[in-house]
Amino acid sequence: MPRSTPGRRPATLASLAAELGVSRTTVSNAYNRPDQLSPELRKRVLDTARVLGYPGPDPVARSLRTRKAGAVGLLLTENLSYAFRDPGAIEFLEGLALACEDAGQGLHLVPASPEREDVASVHRAGVDGFVVYSVPEDDPHLAAVLERPLPTVIADQPRAASVDHVGIDDHAAIQRLARHVIELGHKHVGVLCMRLGRDRNDGFVSLARQHSARYHVQRARLAGLRDAFEAAGVDWNTVAVVERFDHSLDDGARAAGQLLDRDPQVTAILCTSDLLALGALDEASRRGLRVPQDLTVTGFDGIAEALRTELTTVRQPVLDKGRTAGELLLSTKDPGRPRSVTLDTELITGKTSAGPRGYEEPWFGP
Missing domain, CATH: 1.10.260.40 (lambda repressor-like DNA-binding domains)
Incomplete structure (x- = not known):
């Protein structure tokens, strides 16, 4: 030797x-x-x-020679830590990683803050294709991805006519949840939602902002709630909607506090994510409100903590969403024929929803 x-x-x-x-x-x-x-x-x-x-x-020389980087790029229009902090993002990342493992590919995170216009991270990414995870329609990083001649799959949002997509039917899923709340007898409700645009807004949302939201998942969920409650005779103009730019338990608690300060008589708070709902539960407890006796709280996503808390929510298969996005990207396909996969959701009726105090269900007997 x-x-x-x-x-x-x-x-x-x-x-x-x-x-x-x-x-x-x-x-x-x-x-x-x-x-x-x-x-x-x-x-x-x-x-x-x-x-x-x-x-x-030399991996750089090898990639130049073969024109293959051996890695999938995941575009997150968030700070890098979000991928390891947000429960939904963690589960999506795990599913995508499983697909990459099966294909013998690496995974390259391409973080991009929604408050920055710089798209250099997209241009520098040495990857063979992109999975774009839940970005607004007007995001410059998405535009930079679509300018590169690489396979691309969009998960959740937005929808692009020429790009593969995987997601759920957000409008229909949250309508089922809204009907459950309506059937319990709730008409005086409030809503907490995630960010609707790249501009920071932490407060009440006008109808115009709801209709023009650049995050179409949130737009669809708000529209599903609106359609369900208007069908039940509730004027959506009277429903307070509070937006939070950041997504955490503390943000959910603060948003619930804003809502309850303005209208302490609401009997139910419907949230477009479980994290916001779990924060709302914390705020209700701080105010001495019993859930569900004094206040019904619902979420959306079906993250592990929500299921442990027995939150009433919509469960979506986030891990399967990540895996499916990776499989779509790494599989062969006919050029010019984008595919769309819609995954099933499930309404979970937990212990955080009940009829408002003093409400008696209508009797339809003889």
């Missing part, structure tokens, strides 16, 4: 091949195509490379 010499320059592919008395192709195969060598020969190549300080093939 050769010995390394202190101060000696690291070996190159050519010098390693010469040391071993083999071709440069053999050395390359030890790293890139191990099935082409016997286990004994590959071990000898790698052991000698380690002693001589050969770092392996």
Whole structure:
């Protein structure tokens, strides 16, 4: 076995091949195509490379040569920490990672704050394709992705006519939840929603802002609630909707506090995410309100903590959504024929919803 010499320059592919008395192709195969060598020969190549300080093939040069990066890019228009903090994002990321593992691909996170216009992170990303996770319709990072000639799949939002998409029917899913609340007897309700645009707004939302929301998932959920309650005779103009730009328990609690300060007589708070709903539960407890005796609270997503809390919510298969997005991206398809996958949801009737105090269900007997 050769010995390394202190101060000696690291070996190159050519010098390693010469040391071993083999071709440069053999050395390359030890790293890139191990099935082409016997286990004994590959071990000898790698052991000698380690002693001589050969770092392996240059991944940048290899990607330039093959035009393959061996990685999928996940575009998040959030700060990087969001992918490891938000329960829904974590579950989506796990599903996408499983699809990448099955295909032998890496995963490259491409974070981009919604408050920044700089799209350099998209231009620099060395990836073979993009999964775009829940971004607004007018996001410049999405435009930068679509300008690159790479396969792309959009998860949740927005919908683009020429791009593969995976998501759920948000309008129909939240309508089922709204009908459940209506059947319990609630007409005096309030709503907490996630951000509706790239501009920061932490407060009450006008009808115009609801209709023009750039995040179409939130727009669809608000429209589903509006359609259900208007069908039940509730004037949507009288329903207070509070928006939160950031997505956390504390934001849900503060939004619920704003709502209850303006209208302490509401009997139900419907939230477009479970995190907001869990925050609303904390605020209700702080105010001494019993759930569901004094206040009904509902969420949307079906994250693990919501299910442990027995929150009334809509469960969507977030992990399956991530896996499906990855499988769509990594599978072959006919060019020019974008695919759309709509996953099923489930209404979970938990312990945070009940009829308003003093309400008696209508009697339809003889």
